Amino acid sequence: MPTLNLKPGIVTGNALCELLDFCKAEQCALPAVNVIGSHTANAAIEAARQAKAPIIIQFSQGGAQFNAGKFLDNSKQAASIAGSVAGAHHVRAIAEAYGVPVVLHTDHCARKLLPWIDGVLDAGEAYYRTTGVPLYSSHMLDLSEDPLHENLETCAKYLERMANIEMTLEIELGVTGGEEDGVDQSDLDSSKLYTQPADVLAAYDKLSPIGSFTVAASFGNTHGVYAPGNVKLTPLILKNSQEHIRIKRETEEKPVHFVFHGGSGSTPAEIREAVSYGVVKMNIDTDTQWAFLAPIKKYMDEKDAYLKSQLGNPEGADKPNKKHIDPRAWLHAGEKGIVARLVKAFDDLGALGKFGG
Numbered sequence: 001m002p003t004l005n006l007k008p009g010i011v012t013g014n015a016l017c018e019l020l021d022f023c024k025a026e027q028c029a030l031p032a033v034n035v036i037g038s039h040t041a042n043a044a045i046e047a048a049r050q051a052k053a054p055i056i057i058q059f060s061q062g063g064a065q066f067n068a069g070k071f072l073d074n075s076k077q078a079a080s081i082a083g084s085v086a087g088a089h090h091v092r093a094i095a096e097a098y099g100v101p102v103v104l105h106t107d108h109c110a111r112k113l114l115p116w117i118d119g120v121l122d123a124g125e126a127y128y129r130t131t132g133v134p135l136y137s138s139h140m141l142d143l144s145e146d147p148l149h150e151n152l153e154t155c156a157k158y159l160e161r162m163a164n165i166e167m168t169l170e171i172e173l174g175v176t177g178g179e180e181d182g183v184d185q186s187d188l189d190s191s192k193l194y195t196q197p198a199d200v201l202a203a204y205d206k207l208s209p210i211g212s213f214t215v216a217a218s219f220g221n222t223h224g225v226y227a228p229g230n231v232k233l234t235p236l237i238l239k240n241s242q243e244h245i246r247i248k249r250e251t252e253e254k255p256v257h258f259v260f261h262g263g264s265g266s267t268p269a270e271i272r273e274a275v276s277y278g279v280v281k282m283n284i285d286t287d288t289q290w291a292f293l294a295p296i297k298k299y300m301d302e303k304d305a306y307l308k309s310q311l312g313n314p315e316g317a318d319k320p321n322k323k324h325i326d327p328r329a330w331l332h333a334g335e336k337g338i339v340a341r342l343v344k345a346f347d348d349l350g351a352l353g354k355f356g357g
């Protein structure tokens with residue numbers, strides 16, 4: 001059993017490798033939450049504090065752009081880079097204040113978005129030179145639409161750069177269905193939605209000599225929440241891939257750390273099965289978006305008569321509505337919604353009580 005020496009703040013380097021090994025050995029996984037600014041990030045950190053477990057916080061390219069403000073020009077990824085850097089500093093400071101270990105990550109980066117990760121890595125290398133730790137724990141490259149060898153060639157090049165500053169790389173093999181961050185894969189041929197064990201072996205052979213990596217494999221998982229029945233979730237693909245590598249390369253059990261994209265809407269039984277095959281990270285975005293919105297909508301509905309104007313409500317024509325209008329009132333309701341949903345995610349992922357809580 002690997003031992004853990006986790007400190008509050010951003011988990012990087014060997015500490016991250018040990019954390020991923022621990023999750024695999026203990027058959028639990030961590031929720032990876034897409035945040036878009038300080039409110040969602042703070043809520044994710046509070047959820048981890050309540051669950052007494054580390055959490056993975058990630059910015060997508062669009063989420064990072066939003067964090068910088070959608071007013072800023074993003075033609076050369078300037079806004080996404082600035083938003084990623086600012087978000088990293090915010091998360092680091094607040095995680096330390098809350099006493100929570102956080103794995104800080106960036107989500108899908110397609111080939112055309114590589115200038116975004118190039119810019120964040122430039123900032124990460126500069127941060128490493130002055131502090132001895134990288135700005136981010138890990139980045140994801142999603143080149144799953146490219147031919148396999150091109151995907152892996154580029155990933156190997158980036159992993160070499162990232163390993164120098166003690167970072168982990170997440171790659172994608174096979175395409176996650178559905179729609180997220182403006183990328184719509186919902187019309188894709190369903191054969192592309194399933195990763196082949198031989199592809200995972202090729203990734204293992206290419207990347208394991210270079211550094212630490214995780215694999216987002218496709219086993220029928222989709223971004224977004226849909227009525228059941230469109231795509232069949234087949235976690236056995238993960239098990240078969242692990243076995244394929246173990247036999248071909250005579251490795252230990254479960255040589256690969258898997259990532260489960262599109263966890264929203266999955267049943268606890270499906271999640272448990274995937275985790276038992278080596279999933280250590282599950283992305284949950286759509287469910288947390290809903291968990292943020294639902295209490296805010298309830299607030300707006302219940303307080304409707306107090307939100308028509310700054311003055312005047314059912315208690316009197318000259319009564320002020322300032323305290324109901326204050327964004328802190330309704331934004332915090334949304335934050336609490338995220339916290340509750342994520343504590344449930346920790347439970348579904350078998351992470352409650354596994355980290356000394």
Ligand SMILES: [Zn+2]
Binds near residue numbers: 223
């Ligand atoms: Zn994803």
